[in-house]
Amino acid sequence: MNSMRNEPLDYLVVGGGPAGLQLGQLLQAAGHGYRILEGGQAPGTFFRTFPRHRKLISINKVYNGTDDPELNLRMDWNSLLSPDPELLFTRYSKRYFPHADDLLRYLADYAEAFKLDIAYDTRAERIRRGTDGMFTVTDRHGQEHLARRLVMATGLSRPNTPDIPGIETAEDYSVVSVDPEDFTDQRVLILGKGNSALETADNLVETAAVIHVAGPHSVRMAWNSHYVGHLRAVNNNFLDTYQLKSLNALLDGHVLSIEKDQDGYRVRFSFSRADEVVKELRYDRVVVCTGFRFDASAFAPECRPELVINDRFAALSPAYESVNVPGLYFAGTLMQQRDFKKSTGGFIHGFRYAVRALSRILDERHHDRPWPHQPLDASPAALADAVVARVNRSSALWQQFAVIGDLIVTAPGQPARYHEEVPVAYAHESRLTEDCDYFTVTLEYGPDHDKVDPFDITVRRTAQNSVDDAFDAAYLHPVIRHFRAGELLGTHHLAENLENEWDHPEVHRAPLAEFFAREQARRPSHAGR
Numbered sequence: 131m132n133s134m135r136n137e138p139l140d141y142l143v144v145g146g147g148p149a150g151l152q153l154g155q156l157l158q159a160a161g162h163g164y165r166i167l168e169g170g171q172a173p174g175t176f177f178r179t180f181p182r183h184r185k186l187i188s189i190n191k192v193y194n195g196t197d198d199p200e201l202n203l204r205m206d207w208n209s210l211l212s213p214d215p216e217l218l219f220t221r222y223s224k225r226y227f228p229h230a231d232d233l234l235r236y237l238a239d240y241a242e243a244f245k246l247d248i249a250y251d252t253r254a255e256r257i258r259r260g261t262d263g264m265f266t267v268t269d270r271h272g273q274e275h276l277a278r279r280l281v282m283a284t285g286l287s288r289p290n291t292p293d294i295p296g297i298e299t300a301e302d303y304s305v306v307s308v309d310p311e312d313f314t315d316q317r318v319l320i321l322g323k324g325n326s327a328l329e330t331a332d333n334l335v336e337t338a339a340v341i342h343v344a345g346p347h348s349v350r351m352a353w354n355s356h357y358v359g360h361l362r363a364v365n366n367n368f369l370d371t372y373q374l375k376s377l378n379a380l381l382d383g384h385v386l387s388i389e390k391d392q393d394g395y396r397v398r399f400s401f402s403r404a405d406e407v408v409k410e411l412r413y414d415r416v417v418v419c420t421g422f423r424f425d426a427s428a429f430a431p432e433c434r435p436e437l438v439i440n441d442r443f444a445a446l447s448p449a450y451e452s453v454n455v456p457g458l459y460f461a462g463t464l465m466q467q468r469d470f471k472k473s474t475g476g477f478i479h480g481f482r483y484a485v486r487a488l489s490r491i492l493d494e495r496h497h498d499r500p501w502p503h504q505p506l507d508a509s510p511a512a513l514a515d516a517v518v519a520r521v522n523r524s525s526a527l528w529q530q531f532a533v534i535g536d537l538i539v540t541a542p543g544q545p546a547r548y549h550e551e552v553p554v555a556y557a558h559e560s561r562l563t564e565d566c567d568y569f570t571v572t573l574e575y576g577p578d579h580d581k582v583d584p585f586d587i588t589v590r591r592t593a594q595n596s597v598d599d600a601f602d603a604a605y606l607h608p609v610i611r612h613f614r615a616g617e618l619l620g621t622h623h624l625a626e627n628l629e630n631e632w633d634h635p636e637v638h639r640a641p642l643a644e645f646f647a648r649e650q651a652r653r654p655s656h657a658g659r
Contacts, residue, residue: 137276139164142276143166143281143283144280146170146250148210148462148482149462150462153461154248169253171251173248174234178234182329184231185229186233188227203479211486217243259457280459281460286421290421290440291420300321301415310336318342319342319395319397320343321344322343328369344385349369356531383403388416397413423442434455435454443466444467446467448556450468450487462481463476465481473531483525486551501560508545521608531573535570536552536570568614571609572609576603579604604626606626609622622641
């Protein structure tokens with residue numbers, strides 16, 4: 131091992147994918163000492179392999195009828211945030227679902243454009259934390275890297291393999307052939323019901339004799355849940371072959387065991403919808419497509435982060451910090467532990483804003499730099515105008531619905547402070563809101579939105595531009611909440627709108643101004659007054 135010890139940096143970022151690059155650009159712009167450690171030879175190593183069939187499911191809508199860059203980012207799910215208005219993924223492809231190689235080209239150009247400090251071929255193999263709180267990362271070459279704080283931006287890099295006897299004999303999504311001809315006239319079992327599983331099934335429809343897609347839960351469609359990691363329409367052609375009785379099937383239940391013999395595989399399956407009846411099924415191939423998990427193997431015991439959600443993620447505080455290891459932060463798809471299967475923290479179009487929020491949290495906590503804000507006239511009309519302007523344009527609130535919001539802090543006789551893009555959970559515990567009245571501004575779906583048929587126009591029509599029905603709106607719409615010392619005092623919903631335009635004078639602005647006036651008339655607490 132190379133025992134040479136360098137001067138510690140402010141930050142070490144482990145992982146040079148989209149999140150690592152985004153954070154590196156922000157740390158560099160802020161003047162902090164940092165370095166990104168990347169195991170591959172170029173940015174975005176994960177995307178050199180995944181998705182296996184090379185079609186991204188992150189949309190890339192180039193033509194949106196507007197030249198407003200903020201509005202265009204709502205439909206651009208692959209670009210990183212940048213001071214360069216030309217450094218957009220939409221310059222690299224016009225495909226709605228682009229090729230993964232185009233993302234690799236974009237990430238390489240992004241890193242080069244900002245001359246980011248990236249150490250390539252530098253895989254982190256051992257992570258320690260000293261009694262002084264300093265992190266030491268030893269790379270594959272034995273070189274040690276020191277930093278006051280560590281940010282893991284490695285993504286979910288390890289297969290999430292179920293604990294099933296014999297599963298080690300099956301083929302994994304990460305290495306299985308993607309040539310459909312290799313499956314000609316074979317019976318294939320695919321474990322998993324997410325996009326990787328259905329992407330694999332769709333690829334085999336023309337050649338495989340029989341395809342079964344199995345998992346303990348029913349398929350969840352993204353158009354119902356509004357979680358874009360659930361099954362997307364671009365990968366659901368296989369469902370057609372099942373429902374139209376074309377030899378393929380979805381199996382709900384549990385695989386009890388997998389046994390490989392000279393004739394293929396014998397799989398014991400317990401059917402959920404048939405009173406747990408157990409049957410033995412025969413297949414030529416078994417493919418495991420059950421997703422990925424965080425790889426915590428590099429951490430020494432004294433700084434190993436607590437894991438949650440079946441050990442797939444590190445447990446995070448509202449500041450995206452490990453709950454048990456001070457100074458250990460997480461960026462990128464690992465941030466989705468805070469909004470798992472609810473919002474967009476696991477995807478570029480969501481975590482680019484969470485990473486920007488993290489950079490501001492780090493500035494606040496470690497560099498005595500307050501969260502940026504704009505002073506604002508605290509009159510109800512001015513507050514309403516500011517909110518209407520933001521919700522009709524912001525991409526961050528649009529993408530990170532219910533998770534990241536704007537924050538308005540008020541005090542009698544003083545201008546209001548308008549802070550943009552604050553994680554809502556963090557706002558409640560930060561110094562920004564200590565002993566203050568404050569309002570959060572978010573875009574949200576209704577609480578039972580996943581139980582509403584999204585194609586039932588009668589449901590949607592009842593709430594369109596209806597002030598009286600706004601509280602029950604299922605579709606995306608603005609929600610403003612009033613808090614004092616963390617206590618919720620009032621909530622206001624703006625009526626949903628087909629075009630997502632929440633700026634009607636009578637339907638949106640006037641009721642919102644009335645809400646602010648009513649809430650400001652509440653007797654303030656003594657604390658901080």
